[in-house]
Amino acid sequence: MLHEVLLALSGHPSPLFADQNSQTDQKEFPLISPSERALLRSIGRLSELHRKLKSHLESISAAHPSIICRSVASSILHTHLARFQKRILDVEGKILTKDASLVGAYEIVPLASVVGEFDDWHRRMAWYWQIACFFQPLKDASREQQRPSTPCSSAQVIDKLRAETQTGFPDIEEAATQLAKVAETAWLKQLSSWIIYGKLPAFGAHDFFIHVDGPDGQSFSKDNDLLPTFVSSTTASSILFIGKSLHQVKRHRQAKMVSIAVSGGGSADADLAMAHLSLLAALPLPLIPSQFSRTISEIRLSLSQNVLQQLLPMSLTRQVLMCLRHFFLLGRGDFAVALINEAESRVQSRQQSMGRLLQQDPVKAMQSLSVKDAELHQALQQVWKALAAEDSETTDAVLDYARQHISLSTPKAGTSRPSSSDSFESASADVVSTAFNDLLVPSPTELSLSFSSPVDLFLSTRDVDTYSAINSYLLAIRRSHQKASDLWRRSPARRDHPVTAQDGNARQRNRKRTTATRKVWATLSAANFLLSETSAFFEGEIITGSCSHFQEWTEKPATNFDPDVSAASTVDGPGERPAQRDPETLAAGHRTFLASLTYALLLTDTIYTRELRTLLGNIDNMIAFFTRLLDVQQKLDLEAQDGAGESPHTVEAEQHTSLELDRARKKVDSGLKAVVNRLRQLDLQRIGSLRYLDVRPGEKGDFEVWKGGGGVDRLLMKLEFGRMVEGGMGTASFDLV
Structure with missing residues (x-):
């Protein structure tokens, strides 16, 4: 039975937990006492949640429109749930090696001890399921008219994870902090394409808060609904300004409308891009709003002093x-x-x-x-x-x-x-x-x-x-x-x-x-x-x-x-x-x-x-x-x-x-x-x-x-x-x- 329990926790179907809401298990397994049945019920809920979570996360990481959501879902699937799988292997190893912390006299393994090894995972697994449903709500057949299945945006994901770090539970705080780092890292990769090269992200541009405005593709605007709350409006405006300026500089160079001092500095441009990229890479995660704003200001001023002053001289x-x-x-x-x-x-x-x-x-x-x-x-x-x-x-x-x-x-x-x-x-x-x-x-x-x-x-x-x-x-x-x-x-x-x-x-x-x-x-x-x-x-x-x-x-x-x-x-x-x-x-x-x-x-x-x-x-x-x-x-x-x-x-x-x-x-x-x-x-x-x-x-x-x-x-x-x-x-x- 212990082997069956561990297999069920790993995500495999098991007759022990065929239907948690029915009473047929009393007839099929008459030798299980009521106390053991109560212990198995908690393990069954954890096993079912693990299976549903893996299936839902796989669909999110494969088809969700937001790149940020895919990154976080993949992190939960391959990093956080891998820790749960490792816990299962550790428990199995203790049983096989007859570890005294788990195996008692006469090589008896108490079911309560096995269940106790996973007590700290119930709240965490429920929280993972809540986050996964936040990414992509499940369709409720009975209330499909009232609850549309609308996927969330990257800004909502980042805001949700940053808010979850303040719940007060240490394990939830740790998991939320790690996932927030993953989400913000993916968001910074999108951001770097814009503020370093003046290009919209190659993947997930529709989920980025900067959008092309107009059919000519030469003007841009920001969508505050796709902007994370830790980014102030002033900082967002600076980000928009930096990317627009880089886009204009590139357009001027292509049209040969700028001076040699601006258009002929290929190595200087590469050095400047590397300097700006190093500023972004030096940011600690999760991002601190004040430090992030200061870094954006430095990039903006650096761009202005090295490029834009030649493009827009004081005389003009x-x-x-x-x-x-x-x-x-x-x-x-x-x-x-x-x-x-x-x-x-x-x-x-x-x-x-x-x-x-x-x-x-x-x-x-x-x-x-x-x-x-x-x-x-x-x-x-x-x-x-x-x-x-x-x-x-x-x-x-x-x-x-x-x-x-x-x-x-x-x-x-x-x-x-x-x-x-x-x-x-x-x-x-x-x-x-x-x-x-x-x-x-x-x-x-x-x-x-x-x-x-x-x-x-x-x-x-x-x-x-x-x-x-x-x-x-x-x-x-x-x-x-x-x-x-x-x-x-x-x-x-x-x-x-x-x-x-x-x-x-x-x-x-x-x-x-x-x-x-x-x-x-x-x-x-x-x-x-x-x-x-x-x-x-x-x-x-x-x-x-x-x-x-x-x-x-x-x-x-x-x-x-x-x-x-x-x-x-x-x-x-x-x-x-x-x-x-x-x-x-x-x-x-x-x-x-x-x-x-x-x-x-x-x-x-x-x-x-x-x-x-x-x-x-x-x-x-x-x-x-x-x-x-x-x-x-x-x-x-x-x-x-x-x-x-x-x-x-x-x-x-x-x-x-x-x-x-x-x-x-x-x-x-x-x-x-x-x-x-x-x-x-x-x-x-x-x-x-x-x-x-x-x-x-x-x-x-x-x-x-x-x-x-x-x-x-x-x-x-x-x-x-x-x-x-x-x-x-x-x-x-x-x-x-």
Whole structure:
């Protein structure tokens, strides 16, 4: 019977354990006592579990879609269950050699002693079965509709094994630790293919957290569902960045688009790959998250200092940033003025032509309301020509770059170009959905920047979208201010021309008009003052301070790693040369800068942007009605001078326009108060650390936001000072604050 027990434990079928749930064994084996039957029942459960486990593990190691699961299943099958088989052989050897620890007097082998030799395997074998079912759940025929047999992913396997090391049972902890080492070793082999050579794993790529994104196979993205929990999002972004960069370098070399210094270093590339591989091989298992993150950072910086600095030189980075600052953030005021003037002239010509077209073909006139991309392109080209004419004696490299890469067009929905810089996830401030891009021309337009590799190592499509939103926001404020200021240039609107003493009607009419438009001029003055101070505050203080701070950070040399721990030292020798920041750190700093800038420009506050957008629209309506009223009044004056008298139609038009103008003025008045009231609320809310976007400090060398922006107290003080000055001078003023 002992021989039968040992054979059954080894995984062979035995009549002793034919059916553990039946009572037939009492008739077939009447000589077995109840106590022995109870002992055999525990051995039977262990034997059955061993057979089921071997069969299930063999199917997993042969057909499971995850390479990690196959590795762990093979380890359980060939290593852990082999230890159980060795225990069986050890027990058999003790019986054959008549070991006193197992064989008693008269060569009697107690069944309880044999069963006791396997007591420590019951919990372990049950745990192995639980893990195997976690890898590939068994189909339950009775509940097949409720329990689908879905295999797990590699990330789930690693997370499960790392969690099982904390159960508190020493034997389970030991087994889980050993299996976690196997799983993480297989995962590191997949990872090494990506971060050493920029290639997806040859086997099990569908189970890796980096996937090909797009039909061209040139862009990649990460799937957080396939990412083990011990890998932080920052580390995963760095891994994605490293592989993307290597892939781009390889693509550039194939296209012969890089310099000899980059493309001709075959031995240097091999040395660098070996250095990075040695860093991965030196990692202890199971992986320690902090040490793993530090190793990935070293590989990233080593790659940047040895390869990517030649691929993305600082001169190109500086040129792109200057282009964004000059033309998207309106660092060049002449660009904003030229673009607004060109847009206004085209809108006016369109309105004149549409007025004639409405009488001929109303349907065609309505279709012509939308602005085509070709017209926007022509308008932008005229702006470039005007700027180039001003600097005809000098060569402006930034302007030339802008002419080649900046376009003005209608926004395209759902356009998203993946880029390497999308890999880094830093603190972000989402721009509100309030649209300011429909004020320059009647239809929505936006300024966009086209870029390709290697610029996409630090610049992403989302960054350009944010720049476009900021540009539309600043242009809308500048445009309204410019249109309001232009009214003061109309002499007939501000002063009355001399009339003869006999012409009393003209003098009385002028006096009546002056009295009627006094409130309009006061409201326009207040709106002009608010827009002027807001534009000066945003462009002169917030943008200038933030951009200068960020530019100083980008041009400041980065500190090299210690040569003892840096993989770069294996290639470059002692790191004494000043090194520029690696593209990923630059991308992270740039994204943090952009988030803090949108926060300081109040583009993250829904209430303020909504009130400001309403105010700008009402100011446009008010200016349009005021201009219309001035034209109607001029027509009345001409009719009076001709001696024909004022026509009833013109008088009715004047009355109607005056009424609409007064309504628009009241809306602007309430809009001004709403904007200033929201500024007051923001001044109370943004105090202390809330004055600026508080970004959690990351690894050493990260960009710190400019601490001078975010508060609106200086803007409110300027508005208050302007009100006091106007009131002290006795001029008509509007109580903004």
